[in-house]
Amino acid sequence: MADYQSLDIIRRSASTEQPPRVRGGQEVAKLIDVSRCIGCKACQAACMEWNDLRQPVQTCQGNYTNPEDLSPSVWTLMRFTEYENPDGNLEWLIRKDGCMHCSDPGCLKACPSPGAIVQYENGIVDFISENCIGCTYCVKGCPFNIPRINPVDRKVYKCTLCVDRVAVGQAPACAKACPTACIMFGTKADMIVQAESRIADLNSRGFDKAGLYNPPGVGGTHVMYVLHHADNPRLYANLPQNPRISPIVALWKGGFKVVGLAGLALAAVGSFFHYVAAGPDETDSNDETVAFDMAHFEDDRNASEGRGNDVRPSH
Amino acid sequence: MSVLHTDELKRDEQIPRHVHDADRKGRVYVDRYNTTQRINHWITAALFTLLTLSGLSLFHPSLFFLSNLFGGGQDTRAYHPWFGVFLIVSFAMLFVRFVKLNVPNRDDVRWMRKLGNIVQNKHAGLPELGKYNAGQKMVFWGQSALISVMFVSGIVIWDQYFGKYTSIDIKRYALAAHSMAALIAILIIIVHIYAGIWIKGTTRAMIRGSVTGGWAYRHHRKWLRKVALGREEARAGEPGANDPHSPMPGPVSHGPAE
Numbered sequence: 001m002a003d004y005q006s007l008d009i010i011r012r013s014a015s016t017e018q019p020p021r022v023r024g025g026q027e028v029a030k031l032i033d034v035s036r037c038i039g040c041k042a043c044q045a046a047c048m049e050w051n052d053l054r055q056p057v058q059t060c061q062g063n064y065t066n067p068e069d070l071s072p073s074v075w076t077l078m079r080f081t082e083y084e085n086p087d088g089n090l091e092w093l094i095r096k097d098g099c100m101h102c103s104d105p106g107c108l109k110a111c112p113s114p115g116a117i118v119q120y121e122n123g124i125v126d127f128i129s130e131n132c133i134g135c136t137y138c139v140k141g142c143p144f145n146i147p148r149i150n151p152v153d154r155k156v157y158k159c160t161l162c163v164d165r166v167a168v169g170q171a172p173a174c175a176k177a178c179p180t181a182c183i184m185f186g187t188k189a190d191m192i193v194q195a196e197s198r199i200a201d202l203n204s205r206g207f208d209k210a211g212l213y214n215p216p217g218v219g220g221t222h223v224m225y226v227l228h229h230a231d232n233p234r235l236y237a238n239l240p241q242n243p244r245i246s247p248i249v250a251l252w253k254g255g256f257k258v259v260g261l262a263g264l265a266l267a268a269v270g271s272f273f274h275y276v277a278a279g280p281d282e283t284d285s286n287d288e289t290v291a292f293d294m295a296h297f298e299d300d301r302n303a304s305e306g307r308g309n310d311v312r313p314s315h
Numbered sequence: 316m317s318v319l320h321t322d323e324l325k326r327d328e329q330i331p332r333h334v335h336d337a338d339r340k341g342r343v344y345v346d347r348y349n350t351t352q353r354i355n356h357w358i359t360a361a362l363f364t365l366l367t368l369s370g371l372s373l374f375h376p377s378l379f380f381l382s383n384l385f386g387g388g389q390d391t392r393a394y395h396p397w398f399g400v401f402l403i404v405s406f407a408m409l410f411v412r413f414v415k416l417n418v419p420n421r422d423d424v425r426w427m428r429k430l431g432n433i434v435q436n437k438h439a440g441l442p443e444l445g446k447y448n449a450g451q452k453m454v455f456w457g458q459s460a461l462i463s464v465m466f467v468s469g470i471v472i473w474d475q476y477f478g479k480y481t482s483i484d485i486k487r488y489a490l491a492a493h494s495m496a497a498l499i500a501i502l503i504i505i506v507h508i509y510a511g512i513w514i515k516g517t518t519r520a521m522i523r524g525s526v527t528g529g530w531a532y533r534h535h536r537k538w539l540r541k542v543a544l545g546r547e548e549a550r551a552g553e554p555g556a557n558d559p560h561s562p563m564p565g566p567v568s569h570g571p572a573e
Contacts, residue, residue: 291528
């Protein structure tokens with residue numbers, strides 16, 4: 001079912017062909033207002049239900065984050081952080097972690113398999129499992145440490161933003177299940193407007209650093225947060241301050257590819273032209289004669305017993 | 316060789332051990348690589364080719380079609396590291412065999428200064444060389460270094476077995492190092508292959524095991540004098556003079572010169 005939405009695909013991993021642009025639809029976004037999250041994990045349960053995923057039961061790690069990490073079958077995870085603010089008060093920061101659906105996705109940039117990662121025109125970044133080869137380059141490409149490799153089938157999994165629901169006009173399962181409307185879903189433009197009203201509200205309640213997390217380093221994301229401490233997103237279970245595709249990955253997938261292949265082609269073509277220009281380096285008969293005489297005459301002067309035997313010795 | 320009186324010539328038993336008068340047409344052949352060395356080289360070459368094809372298929376989208384040679388993307392991803400494991404073993408054997416002969420010396424510096432003439436096939440004023448010239452030594456050391464880099468970085472990014480031992484950031488550097496080392500290594504191999512095409516008579520060394528006396532005289536005269544012809548005066552004082560061009564005595568099929 002790789003191509004059932006091919007008209008909506010605006011970017012495709014490891015592909016240089018021009019994607020179809022006839023539709024030009026709207027970008028969607030999920031807005032997560034962490035200030036309204038009560039930590040109920042309804043979003044996690046809804047994700048499991050809709051996507052039919054079951055993480056084996058684990059042991060408690062001493063905090064509320066459960067399961068302990070994202071996994072091939074945990075596509076969204078509430079990360080709980082106990083933060084003691086400068087006033088000495090405890091703040092319980094809860095962030096629903098998962099794929100951010102970057103406008104400039106590092107996973108897609110790193111992926112070597114054509115069509116294993118696609119970006120739809122609504123902004124959703126999706127893994128097309130049948131094309132996934134299990135190299136985990138996407139894991140290295142992601143600035144948010146989201147994709148997880150399944151050791152059983154060697155394929156990588158992450159949140160799809162419920163692309164199958166969104167495609168038929170439904171909100172993602174997590175947004176549908178959230179009891180406090182902490183998770184909102186709509187067009188990206190609408191969600192930014194929504195965020196602004198939430199930020200104004202938080203500002204009026206003393207959170208003067210409240211703001212929208214829509215990091216420009218990855219071209220913005222299609223999962224955005226309203227944070228009460230937008231000046232320090234690291235507080236929220238190490239949400240990157242200024243995420244961007246690692247310059248190492250950018251170099252490897254940018255300059256190396258171009259310069260590398262050009263260099264190899266140049267070496268091959270250059271070699272051919274060298275042959276055309278300079279010609280082969282050949283040993284002439286004089287060289288052979290000298291070497292022959294060196295072997296037969298210069299070395300052993302008293303080898304007389306073999307003379308007269310013109311039968312070539314076999315060896 | 317206008318008139319050749321074969322009765323004045325020595326038989327193979329009488330000329331130096333590694334030289335053979337094969338056809339008595341004014342040409343001798345000089346042993347350069349024994350069977351083990353040749354097989355070792357070609358196994359390494361085959362593995363390098365497989366690694367190049369599978370590696371390039373994952374390196375650039377326009378070359379992904381090469382993964383079809385290995386049964387598709389998943390198979391390519393799975394096989395590539397194993398090719399590398401076999402390569403490191405095979406190459407290590409080559410390294411041990413040839414390392415002593417690839418130590419740089421003064422002749423290499425003098426030879427390199429004349430590189431401009433060499434590429435024009437002009438050999439006047441070149442120093443006499445041992446078994447390897449500076450270019451060949453650079454191939455040897457370049458590949459030794461790059462294959463080492465690729466082996467270490469390859470282990471780091473071999474997610475299936477070693478994924479859990481390093482951080483994502485280290486893996487990013489490993490990926491960049493791996494692909495850059497691979498590009499340079501392939502570049503060196505292109506030059507290496509071309510040198511075999513350009514310098515006539517060279518490929519014979521790695522296929523048949525021997526070169527003509529004239530080839531040895533033109534390209535590796537010191538090796539011909541010292542080693543192949545077994546000149547005592549030239550070999551005096553040379554370490555490992557007994558058989559330095561064959562560090563691991565292989566199953567040479569020629570009888571010893573007695």
